[in-house]
Amino acid sequence: ETxxxxxxxxxxxxxxxxxxxxxxxxxxxxxxxxxxQSAKKPLELMFVYSLEERVENNSVPSRFSPExxxxxxxxxxxxxxxxxxxxxxxxxxxxxxxxSYNEQFFGPGTRLTVL
Amino acid sequence: xxxxxxxxQALSIQEGENAxxxxxxxxSINNLQWYRQNSGRGLVHLILIRSNEREKHSGRLRVTxxxxxxxxxxxxxxxxxxxxxxxxxxxxADAGGTSYGKLTFGQGTILTVHP
Numbered sequence: 001e002t003x004x005x006x007x008x009x010x011x012x013x014x015x016x017x018x019x020x021x022x023x024x025x026x027x028x029x030x031x032x033x034x035x036x037q038s039a040k041k042p043l044e045l046m047f048v049y050s051l052e053e054r055v056e057n058n059s060v061p062s063r064f065s066p067e068x069x070x071x072x073x074x075x076x077x078x079x080x081x082x083x084x085x086x087x088x089x090x091x092x093x094x095x096x097x098x099x100s101y102n103e104q105f106f107g108p109g110t111r112l113t114v115l
Numbered sequence: 116x117x118x119x120x121x122x123x124q125a126l127s128i129q130e131g132e133n134a135x136x137x138x139x140x141x142x143s144i145n146n147l148q149w150y151r152q153n154s155g156r157g158l159v160h161l162i163l164i165r166s167n168e169r170e171k172h173s174g175r176l177r178v179t180x181x182x183x184x185x186x187x188x189x190x191x192x193x194x195x196x197x198x199x200x201x202x203x204x205x206x207x208a209d210a211g212g213t214s215y216g217k218l219t220f221g222q223g224t225i226l227t228v229h230p
Contacts, residue, residue, distance in 0.1 A: 004157070043158075043203065045219075088155065090157055102145075102146070102207050103163055104158075104160065105160065106159070
């Protein structure tokens with residue numbers, strides 16, 4: 001539907017686990033984003049990548065580690081998470097980070113539950 | 116308070132009625148965007164209005180922007196049950212005519228359209 005896919009769609013993990021979220025965009029975009037959406041809070045930008053280079057790290061704890069091996073793929077590596085990290089994690093892409101028309105296309109999200 | 120605050124927080128209407136949602140923001144913007152999110156899913160881009168535009172239409176959607184008041188409104192005409200979703204405004208801060216590539220989202224308006 002949107003050209004941005006995310007896997008897995010649901011993930012349950014313990015606090016000592018290590019897991020990764022994957023995002024792939026098929027739109028030929030140059031910028032990719034990770035957002036966190038928690039209940040009753042606005043969507044929070046976590047990381048921005050432009051042409052595979054991280055250009056924004058929005059004070060995210062080091063237990064979240066992003067990786068962008070190429071302009072189509074974005075990963076979020078998770079380790080030693082806390083229960084308060086449970087949220088919907090959304091990936092998005094846009095044509096060009098600095099364009100005047102920075103419309104973003106979102107994936108369906110990964111619903112993460114940390115036990 | 117947050118950049119991009121929507122009002123009301125929740126809106127319940129009957130099918131066929133119009134729905135109006137408002138958004139206020141604090142800083143200078145390059146553009147303002149509206150997104151829709153169905154429960155637990157990714158966001159879908161609806162419409163983008165640039166800072167030098169005052170009104171924009173797309174199908175049953177009408178967006179206005181008043182930069183002097185730092186506010187925007189989204190009007191959905193002849194609403195349908197399928198319009199039931201959360202609606203978010205997002206501001207793209209002004210970086211000298213282009214974008215920082217960083218959208219700031221509000222907390223959203225939950226719209227319920229009853230058949």
